[in-house]
Amino acid sequence: MENKTGQYFKYAMGEIFLVVIGILIALNINNWNEDRKLNIEEISILKDIHTDLKASAEEIKRNMDYNTDTALRARKIINHLTNDLPYSSELDSAFGKISYWSSPYLTFSAYEALKNKGLDIIKDDQLKKDIVNMYESEFAYLSQDYDRSEWVLAQSVVYPITNKHIRRDLNSVAMAVPNDFESLKTNNEFINMLHTIVRFREGGIDRYKLTQHKLDNLISAIDKALK
Structure with a gap:
């Protein structure tokens, strides 16, 4: 037993x-x-973010190119006014674009999906930190702070002054001529407005360049993570 x-x-x-x-x-x-x-799931969300960031990089380049062009046109008007140069038809497009700038329309959809799933799905802490910084700081500044400052400048300063001194072409929104070009040469209010536009625009371009550099590095980091 x-x-x-x-x-x-x-x-x-x-x-x-x-x-x-x-x-x-x-x-x-x-x-x-x-x-x-x-x-x-991590690979999938990183691929989506990678795609969105590349689209945003193209948008940032387009914005920089357009805003650089408008700043140069404003400088051309300043040069003619301050150096007492005669009016030229090449200034028609410069006057037409005085109040124009390119607003950034950046893509946030993949980042919003990441936040809904939880940021911790990305294991690399530095990569996660860089992604959050890009969307919450860099993109937020361009699409909110910078663009808002351009809107405020346009509505409070540029539109009231240009409506008094510039006549727009009915057949082209990008063309305009001054009502009295010679009088603008001694119009300090108008010249000061041009200087302010250039300062705002070129300051925005500098920030775009900084964001573009960080964005290129982040895209490369995600490439490495996916590999």
């Missing part, structure tokens, strides 16, 4: 051991599957 009891006990312990091992294996498989799902 003692021998049989000992055998039954060993058999029972063996069964328990096998059950425990089975449970641990199942748990490990489950954890592995969960980790695999998270990895797939």
Whole structure:
């Protein structure tokens, strides 16, 4: 009886051991599957962010090119006015674009999806920090602070002054002529407005360049993470 009891006990312990091992294996498989799902989800969201960032990079370049052009045109008018140069038809487009600038329309959809899923889905802490900084700081500044300052300048200063001194072409919104070009040469209010436009525009371009540099580095970092 003692021998049989000992055998039954060993058999029972063996069964328990096998059950425990089975449970641990199942748990490990489950954890592995969960980790695999998270990895797939991380790769998917990084690919989406990568695509959006490249689209935003193209938008930033387009903004910089357009705003650089408008700043140069404003400088051309300043040069003619301050150096007492005669009016030229090439200034028609410069006067037409005095109140124009390019607003940044950046893509936030993938980043919003990341926030909904949880930022911790991205394992690399530095990469996660750089992505958050790009959207919450760099993009936020361009699309809110900088663009808002341009709108305020346009509505409070540029529109009231240009409406008094410039006549727009009915056939082209990008063309305009001054009502009295010669009088503008001694109009300090008009010249000061041009200087303010150039200062705002070129300051914005400098910020665009800084963001573009950071954006290029972030896109490269995501490329490495995906590889």
